[in-house]
Amino acid sequence: MIKLTPAKEFQFPINAECINPDVLSGKTREEIEKLKIWEGNKPKKIGELFKVEENRTENPLEKEAAITIHGNVSKARRIGADMKNGEIVILGDVGMHLGEEMKGGKITVHGNVDSWAGSMMKNGTIEIHGNAGNYLGAPYRGCSEGMHGGKIIVNGNVGTEAGAHMKKGIIKIYGSAGQFVGFRMCDGTIYIQKDAEPRAGACMTSGKIVIGGFLESVLPSFTIDSIKGKVKIEENEVAEGPFYLFLGDRVEHGDGKLYVFKTKNPHLSHYEKYL
Amino acid sequence: MELLIKNGFVFDPTNGVKGEKMDIAVSDGKIVEKVNERKAKKIDASGMIVMPGGVDIHCHIAGSEVNTGRLLRxxxxxxxxxxxTSTTRSGVGYSIPSTFTTGYRYARMGYTTIMNPSMPPLEAKHTHEELSDTPMVDKASYPLLGDWWFVLEYLKDGKIEECARYIAWIMSSTKGYAIKIVNPGGLEAWGFGHNVSSIDDQVPCFCITPREIIRGLCKVNKLLNLPHTIHVHTNNLGKPGNYQTALETMKCVEDLYDGNKPAIHITHCQFSAFKGDDWASLQSGAEEIANYVNTHSHVTLDMGQVIFTDTTTMTADGPFQYTLYELSGNKWVNHDVETETSAGIVPFRYRRKRYVHAVQWSIGLELALLIKDPWKIFMTTDHPNGGPFTSYPKIIAWFMSKKAREAALKRINPRARSRSLLPTIDRELNFYDIAVVTRAGQAKALGLINKGHLGVGADADIAIYNVNPEKTDPSRKYKLVRRAFKRAAYTVKDGKIVVKDGEVLKHVEGATMWLDVQSLEPAKITDDVKRRFREYWTVEYENYPVTEDYLEVSNPIPIKACV
Structure with a gap:
């Protein structure tokens, strides 16, 4: 197992795509220290920015991991980008594009992450025990290649446009979500245990969004379909209702499913007369 | 500076050189008989192919629509x-690369002359700004004139000679090179939300038909002695059953052929060769078109080959682009350019497993292989509509090797494969034919006297590829050929070595070619014309022309017109 500790407080963005189990596995400490990493516009070596140690630990949080990072790396971008195997555990905050286009393996963060975590991911798991920024699992601006698979679990809150352009996979948010959750999603599941800001599911064509808390308003391009007692989130996980089921977004001729928890949203009861 | 290219296998179809081992001498940017061997810089091209620099007759590389595409994507x-790098500038983009990258990528493939085929006269300044920023290659642009209001009015009244004088004026003032006609009449109709569905439909408000526009401009082209023919994007492009429209378009100018120079160029013909009633019954109309072209000499074509990749479609054909948006549901841009033309942009992905896309892929190659005379059909992808120009080496490999085509056929949609004519075609092009379809034929069709050949006096634009025609069998070793054409061993532009082993050595500016058409009697710019500019255009008459100092490197080609 490789343990990385930031050698200093970073001032400039670090492009850390080499912090990836596929790259580091099988290398000795000396080899890892010589790997190239960009700090701002200057090429550096990992050894100059991080203290690299090889150690075994009995700490259950990081026991299985191939790489652990101890400390604040909120300036480091693209950690675990393109990774296929192995596990990264980060004890601290982490920067943008965590696990971008990830194809397998697992990333666990005991801290907050910045925007575009799990952007365009294909498979694997990202577990975030703090909050996540904007564009969780979403592609870059203009791109329509959203999440193609895998799982993202956030125990805190997330920013805007979580799961935009999602095509497959699941995002579970145990806090609340910002505006435009599931924007233009085509398939897959997004579960929000707490509240969501408005415009949930805008332009969605298929897929499932489940909101377990308060939602100020449903977009006018959604129509009410029925009231459901419970919703399946994934294997062995069911959200207990009752839920209003809305279909949309009709603007895009979509029939995505938007479930909104009935008990916490009495202001939506006027939809019931259309049932 | 003097340069001597020694011992290469030279392919120069214009001068009938078929792979003979010879030396090419260059002095002051021109090809000469001989140079002082001791003083000249030497390139050892033994075991390599020497060809004239590549010429691309149709690729959208500059202008407002390309730039809008960049913004959209x-x-x-x-x-x-x-x-x-120390010699090149940075750049981005795959299907719509930035201007500098476009120039570098063309030069890396050995291309030295490229033609930007659609320039709304109103956007001429923007187009020339971008062309001036496209290094490494000589370039020119075709103004869109098929739906220009003045043209429609003069042709409606049958005033061919006056129309010709105006076109002479517009050609010089937009710094254009040839008459481009896109969906004649349809773009004007698109201003009212309509389209025309055959070449005999009426254009709203103008009492004229597409047939009259095409014939009228073909006559104008002849009166003005323009070096290229009219460059036509047919009506009904991209619609099943449109091969008949393409045939009618070719037939409608049959009688205007004078026996030596073609009368019409049908561009990206693949998109106009669909047979069938709807998308489900789509089939290839390549055989019918090829049969017609094989028996007639008044027409040249370019392929518009489809490549299975993610690309951006952009044409001046607004109604077609709207159809494409409806088919794909992608983000889109559509634009009505005042009194002149329209435009549209839709990102598009061609998938080999989709029936329609696979049929399109097959049509392009069928056209190129069924038309027997390589001087009549040229290699293009209608960059970026069918795919980016960087895929040209792939197409060359498909041309030269049945095995390469079979490998690609194996991976396409099975229904499209079973209907494709490609398995029945055994023809494989040789290096000489490749030199025709990628440079000599295109230069001839464009009337470029100093390009596309290696005769004495020609511009010293030369491409050298590291493949030995004596030792390599391209039909078996097609991957080697593909690699060689992807990265030219040397590209020489105006006598300077600009690329070596696929790396750009030197950043050079290319010239912008334009026609300085001298009519016997200049166009009458009456107060009425100026009034119309004031009333109908957003630009005043005085601000409309592009002045010569606007071009970074200007290369005017004087033309004596008959009117």
Missing amino acids: PEDHFKDFERK
Whole structure:
């Protein structure tokens, strides 16, 4: 197992795509220290920015991991980008594009992450025990290649446009979500245990969004379909209702499913007369 | 500076050189009989192919629609980027690369002359600004004149000679090179939300038909002695059953052929060769078109080959682009350019497993292989509509090797494969034919006297590819050929070595060619014409022309007109 500790407080963005189990596995400490990493516009070596140690630990949080990072790396971008195997555990905050286009393996963060975590991911798991920024699992601006698979679990809150352009996979948010959750999603599941800001599911064509808390308003391009007692989130996980089921977004001729928890949203009861 | 290219296998179809081992001498940017062997810089081209620099007759590389495409597609940029080096500038983009990258990528493939085929006269300044920023290649642009209001009015009244004088004026004032006609009449109709469905439909408000526009401009082209023919994007492009429209378009100018120079160029013909009643019954109309072209000499074509990749479609054909948006549901841009033309942009992905896309792929190659005379059909992808120009080496491999075509056929939609004519075609092009379809034929069709050949006096634009025609069998070793054409061993532009082993050595500016058409009697710019500019155009008459100092490197070609 490789343990990385930031050698200093970073001032400039670090492009850390080499912090990836596929790259580091099988290398000795000396080899890892010589790997190239960009700090701002200057090429550096990992050894100059991080203290690299090889150690075994009995700490259950990081026991299985191939790489652990101890400390604040909120300036480091693209950690675990393109990774296929192995596990990264980060004890601290982490920067943008965590696990971008990830194809397998697992990333666990005991801290907050910045925007575009799990952007365009294909498979694997990202577990975030703090909050996540904007564009969780979403592609870059203009791109329509959203999440193609895998799982993202956030125990805190997330920013805007979580799961935009999602095509497959699941995002579970145990806090609340910002505006435009599931924007233009085509398939897959997004579960929000707490509240969501408005415009949930805008332009969605298929897929499932489940909101377990308060939602100020449903977009006018959604129509009410029925009231459901419970919703399946994934294997062995069911959200207990009752839920209003809305279909949309009709603007895009979509029939995505938007479930909104009935008990916490009495202001939506006027939809019931259309049932 | 003097240069001597020694011992290469030279393919120069214009001068009938078929792979003979010879030396090419260059002095002051021109090809000469001989140079002082001791003083000249030497390139050892033994075991390599020497060809004239590539010429591309049709590729959208500059102008407002290309730039709007760049703005529309940030996702086209972030995965394909080139870093700055000591000689080259940085750039981004795959299907719509930035101007500098466009120039470098063409030069790396050995191309030295490219034609930007659609320039709304109103956007001429923007187009020339971008062309001036496209290095390494000589270039020119075709103004869109098929739906220009003045043209429609003069042709409606049958005033061919006056129309010709106006076109002479517009050609010089927009710094254009040839008459481009896109969906004649349809673009004017699109201003009212309509389209025309055959070449005998009436254009709203103008009492004229597409047939009259095409014939009228073909006559104008002849009166003005323009070096290229009219460059036509047919009506009904991209609609099943449109091969008949393409045939009618070719037939309608049959009688205007004078026996030596073609009368019409049908561009990206693949998109106009669909047979069938709807998308489900779509079939290839390549055989019918090829049969017609094989028996007639008044027409040249370019392929518009489809490549299975993610690309951006952009044409001046607004109604077609709207149809494409409805089919794909992608983001889109559509634009009505005042009194002149329209335009549209839709990102598009051609998938080999989709029946329609696979049929399109097959049509392009069928056209190129069924038309027997390589001087009549040229290799293009209608960049970026069928795919980016960087895929040309792939197409060359498909041309030269049945095995390469079979490998590609194996992976396409099975229904399209079973209907494709490609398995029945055994023809394989040789290096000489490749030199025709990629440079000599295109230069001849464009009337470029100094390009596309290696005769004495020609511009010293030369491409050298590292493949030995004596030792390599391209039909078996097609991957080697593909690699060689992807990265030219040397590209020489105006006598300077600009690329070596696929790396750009030197950043050079290319010239912008334009026609300085001298009519016997200049166009009458009456107060009425100026009034119309004031009333109908957003630009005043005085601000409309592009002045010569606007071009970075200007290369006017004087033309004596008959009117």
